[in-house]
Amino acid sequence: MLKLEDSYIHKGKRRVLIETLRKKGITDERVLAAMNTLPRHFFFDSALTSHAYEDKAFPIGEGQTISQPYTVAFQTSLLNVQTGDKVLEIGTGSGYQGGILHLMGAKVYSIEYNAKLYEHTKKFLPKLGIRFKHFHGDGSLGLEAHAPYDKILVTAGAPVVPKALLHQLQIGGLLVIPVGNRDNQQMLRLTKKTEKNILQESFDSFSFVPLLGNEGWNASQ
Ligand code: SAM
Numbered sequence: 001m002l003k004l005e006d007s008y009i010h011k012g013k014r015r016v017l018i019e020t021l022r023k024k025g026i027t028d029e030r031v032l033a034a035m036n037t038l039p040r041h042f043f044f045d046s047a048l049t050s051h052a053y054e055d056k057a058f059p060i061g062e063g064q065t066i067s068q069p070y071t072v073a074f075q076t077s078l079l080n081v082q083t084g085d086k087v088l089e090i091g092t093g094s095g096y097q098g099g100i101l102h103l104m105g106a107k108v109y110s111i112e113y114n115a116k117l118y119e120h121t122k123k124f125l126p127k128l129g130i131r132f133k134h135f136h137g138d139g140s141l142g143l144e145a146h147a148p149y150d151k152i153l154v155t156a157g158a159p160v161v162p163k164a165l166l167h168q169l170q171i172g173g174l175l176v177i178p179v180g181n182r183d184n185q186q187m188l189r190l191t192k193k194t195e196k197n198i199l200q201e202s203f204d205s206f207s208f209v210p211l212l213g214n215e216g217w218n219a220s221q
Pocket residue numbers: 064065066067090091092093094095096097098111112113114117137138139140141155156208209210211212213214216
């Protein structure tokens with residue numbers, strides 16, 4: 001069973017990881033502070049906790065991963081999270097990224113496609129005092145029932161920018177999404193200036209697990 005203990009060794013490793021992220025170019029102090037606060041090892045299977053402060057993605061079961069810390073820091077920085085922002089996360093996974101958004105004062109809505117991961121995270125996060133709104137479903141279609149959102153963050157690699165996500169974004173809102181083929185995606189940030197005027201910025205390339213579902217990849221592709 002997972003023991004929720006945050007020892008001085010964990011804290012020390014976390015500080016080293018934060019310094020690594022700084023050296024890799026992450027400058028948003030609010031993002032770094034949230035990542036220094038939230039114990040990443042709590043989100044790991046007990047057999048893997050010794051790896052929790054490496055700057056790497058790791059398996060969380062069901063063929064899925066907890067994103068690399070650098071990726072979490074990069075995406076969260078692009079999202080420019082402000083206290084009170086209503087943020088939709090697509091791909092809850094372990095719940096770590098959602099936890100970072102929560103610690104930064106966002107009102108988090110998070111949707112997960114995989115039923116087992118969804119059930120696990122829904123039970124687990126309240127034990128850490130992290131409460132956000134969890135949904136099970138196809139996030140490639142967004143989450144219409146609670147739209148609009150100030151920010152939308154996609155944590156799986158998409159073949160295209162799903163139209164529903166732009167539609168569910170507030171005017172002035174931001175969508176951060178990796179788009180490309182199954183192996184490699186370009187990080188995009190789209191700003192909804194008006195209903196029809198969307199500013200698109202392109203950043204580094206990353207390698208995410210695929211976004212599945214209607215506007216994503218088929219599981220067999
Ligand atoms: N944000 C997660 C975390 O902090 O652990 C990491 C996400 S993992 C890289 C990508 C997640 O997206 C997986 O849990 C996967 O099941 C989920 N996913 C894939 N397609 C999805 C979809 N259409 N809707 C919602 N979640 C999806």
